[in-house]
Amino acid sequence: MTGADTPGAGPARITRIVRYPVKGMTGQPVERVALTVGAGLPLDRILALRNGSTAPATGAEWVPSEAFLRLVKNASLARHRLTLDDAAGELRIGSPDGGVIVIRLDAGRPRPADVARAGRTLRGWFPAGPLGPVSVESTGVPLWDWPRAAVSIVNLDTLDAMATAGEVPLDPRRFRANLYVAGLGAWRELDLVGRRVRVGGAELEIVQATERCRATTVDPATGVRDLNVPVLLASRFGHLYCGVYARVVGGGPVAVGDPFTDTGGRVDPAGLPAPAPDRPRYATVAERLPRSPTVVTLRLRDPAGVPCAPGQHLRVHTADKGGPLWRCYTITDASIGELRIGVKRLDDGRVSSLLHELRAGERLLISGPYGDPPLSPDAGRPLLLVAAGIGITPVLPLLRSVAATAPQRSVTVVNVARTERETPLWPEITALANRLPNAEARLHLTAPEGPLPPGARQGRPTAEEFAHLAKDPLTEAYLCGPSSFVQSVRAALRAAGLPEESVKDEPFFSPVAAALTELPPPSPGPFTVRFATSGIEARWTPEDGTLLDLAETAGLRLPAACRAGACGTCRRPVKGRTAHLLTPAAPVGAGNALLCCAVPTSDVTLDA
Ligand code: FES
Structure with missing residues (x-):
């Protein structure tokens, strides 16, 4: 198998169990939990702090996380200390300047009077949103990030691989998982999407990989944005995924030290979200066709069956003794579930050498397709x-x-x-x-x-x-x-x-190992950013990150590849002033910005 993964020391075991009673705030480790079908960890995300950007919930529906204070935009949440006393049924939130909120729990449900009092106190802790002050959400509806996947899992072997590649310490708490597992082997969790796993006495379905955002840039101990984890992933590994989400399909007890095993069972595909093209998954080499002494065509079977158009490209994620590697290869032919790429062996090509050694039946970690279909349908144009x-x-x-x-x-x-x-x-x-x-x-x-x-x-x-x-x-x-x-x-x-x-x-383009520290934007704003093509308008402050981060928070999916100013994929025409937070390796051109590393220094309009 050629992939970015490594064999696990095995057997894989749960090393840490954490619940997050208030969404976005510090977690509470526990030694054991009882999981029930269709639910998350007991007392996990029972409260969230409405940010005043949307109307209050009616209490019946799941609410997307954009409605709440979250680390991705509110790094100061990490500086609030939370403790949960199970025996006393009491939740305490301490602010950095010494304020304390106490919420008592009755049978795991927050007391309404305490919630109302907490809401009044929070108005002095956090600024109001455009539609109202910060308030406490406690409707009894699950406040997980995804409506149908309640349990997040992070693979500590993957974090070790990331820390080694980035040459940085990586506190697992940045990733806010419910279950931490070790011994699986780096990146093996990506291969579990669509499978059933047994964890202690419970059975879980792994339903999707976790795409990492700016929330992970925040040091959980200090609340300071000090490490650009998305850039670490994108520039060293070529994707943004780390960890998986799961749902409980068989209830039972789970304790630290319990084994974590793949049962071999499959999840009904109808119950899985549509596969995201950029999610890494293992393809199988169906055929290897030498075209010349230096060029080979690989016919790959893609289990995701994502539609591709001629001229789009695929990423290959692999590794050698020198560390993780990824490269782009053009899709030369495609049908649903099958792709071809042409690989030229380069004299100093670490990836092309590995790919030339692949034989039929071996597996390869891929993602994509990327890039827009290059041709317009207007056959009248030369x-x-x-x-x-x-x-x-x-x-x-x-x-x-x-x-x-x-x-x-x-x-x-x-x-x-x-x-x-x-x-x-x-x-x-x-x-x-x-x-x-x-x-x-x-x-x-x-x-x-x-x-x-x-x-x-x-x-x-x-x-x-x-x-x-x-x-x-x-x-x-x-x-x-x-x-x-x-x-x-x-x-x-x-x-x-x-x-x-x-x-x-x-x-x-060749991937570059971009710097992982965030440079401060030259101007604090706020600035208005108009995305002219989509008609979306957003307000930028430094908490929003780069223009690409802002676009993604606003729900736009714009082309981006390296996220490190190296490839030019995110280049867009801009009206207004911008600054790049690093020296781009890719040409920018007058009137353009590389959105992955640019911030506004005036109100701007983007061609996006
Ligand atoms: S995504 Fe590569 S330069 Fe921006």
Whole structure:
């Protein structure tokens, strides 16, 4: 198996059980609990603090966590100390400046009079929201983050792998799990989604992996944002997932030290949320097809069966002795449940070397697809596909798509490579182009090893050639190659008069180990951020993090890859002033910002 995971020391056991009586506040460790079907831990999330941003609940419905004070936006919650005295039936919340709230419990339910008094006190502790003051929610409806998954589980072996990769200590309390398990092996929890596990005397269904947000940046001991865990995950591992959510399907006692075992049972897929494309999961190598001495095609079976379009890309998550690794590979062909990627073995390629060693039947941790489908459906527009070297890989599925859906479309393929060996798919490209009445394929070799093959040209295309190729103002262009190549072709096409929005690109990029400390934004705001395309407007303060964090909190899913200023995926046109909290490795361009590491320094409008 090739994955980012490691074998566990096993057998896996529960090392810690924690309940969180007040959502967002400190947890209370316990030695044992009794789990019941369909419920969470007893006394877990029985109270939450409404942030005044929404109307009060009627008491009947589950309420999304955005309605409550949460660490993701209210780091000071971590500085409030909470204690729960089971014997006395008393919950105490202490504020950093010495204030105390006491809420008595009757049979596990907070006394209404105490809740009302607590609400009045809290108004002096936390600022009001736009629709009202902070108040205490205690309706009896579960206040978990997800309506159908009450128990969160974190794998301590995964946290060890993260701490090693980030070269930082990682307090497990940042992840606010109910159950902590050790001995499973790093990242093995991701393989348990859709399975049943036995924990002590209870049985749980693992229903989804946990995507990590800015809540984990807060040190649970100090309430200070000191470690950018999402960037640690994204830049070192290529995804944002750590831990899983589960629901109790067989009640029973669970105690610290109890074994945690995969029963082999499967969850009914109808009861699982739709698989998120970016959730890492294990694919199986169905076939390995050598294409040249340096290029192999892998046919992969994807258990998630997420739909893909030609030209989108996949991430491969793996590891070697040097630590975790991840890379992007273009999907060259896809059907539901099956994908193909082309892998060129690079001289110093740690990932490509591992992938070349894979054999049929072995497993590989993947996520995706990522990226928008690159082609518009308007077959009347001429298509210009420009690739450097192995960047020709996504062009093949695009050309196949044209052949299948719009064979009359005007298409020009330009491949720039040093040698013929660098572009092993070229014979397939030319054969396909020759079958299309309005297609042309041009090969440019910059360092040919012998006589030029028929039709090939020596040297890069000139600006005049690009101007000629883009002479029709309706031309739609797609570029793939190293960032510098993509930028230079984009500039040539812009100089030729092609509108910016008619050019899509997929630059190659290598993950970078971005800094994990958060730099302070230069201005405290608040600023208004308008997302012009979606019509959403949000108010930014430093607590909201980057513009990408703010967009995600507002419910937008924008393209992002490295979250570390390295790939350019999150680049967006911006009107207004922004600042980057690190020096971006990817080109930004005038009038743009890399949302993953940018904050506003004035009111701004984003093209998103
Ligand atoms: S996501 Fe890579 S630069 Fe922003």
